[in-house]
Amino acid sequence: MKFQPDYHRQIIGFWANMTYDAFDFEAPICDILPGHEAIFGEMFGPIQTRDDFNEYPFNEIPEIFWKTYTPHLEAIRKVTPPGMKAYGGCGYGIFEIMDDLIALGIDAKHSNEDEIAPFEVWIEKYNDRK
Numbered sequence: 029m030k031f032q033p034d035y036h037r038q039i040i041g042f043w044a045n046m047t048y049d050a051f052d053f054e055a056p057i058c059d060i061l062p063g064h065e066a067i068f069g070e071m072f073g074p075i076q077t078r079d080d081f082n083e084y085p086f087n088e089i090p091e092i093f094w095k096t097y098t099p100h101l102e103a104i105r106k107v108t109p110p111g112m113k114a115y116g117g118c119g120y121g122i123f124e125i126m127d128d129l130i131a132l133g134i135d136a137k138h139s140n141e142d143e144i145a146p147f148e149v150w151i152e153k154y155n156d157r158k
Contacts, residue, residue, distance in 0.1 A: 044109050052116065105132055
């Protein structure tokens with residue numbers, strides 16, 4: 029996803045003008061992982077052996093994520109109308125980044141799938157956050 033300054037304003041504005049109170053945003057982690065070409069069938073996966081696993085740069089992934097998506101998240105925070113919500117699809121480690129999203133001022137709610145977490149877990153973890 030290439031960042032363009034007006035992109036989020038246009039997308040969010042479209043949904044707001046169509047009277048929606050929410051818009052979809054995904055931060056696709058698969059696109060930025062080291063060795064991600066394997067996901068698209070362009071190479072073997074980066075982890076083929078235990079040594080590969082031990083050498084994989086797992087600790088770099090949060091830094092890569094935030095470097096890639098902070099400009100998007102900041103733009104979303106700036107252009108989202110009051111009361112409008114962002115939502116995303118399943119996966120992508122939502123519990124790991126939810127506190128950071130809330131701290132950025134993004135009022136986010138992940139779509140619910142009981143296999144990820146029953147709805148009660150979301151209420152327990154985030155109901156008192158604003």
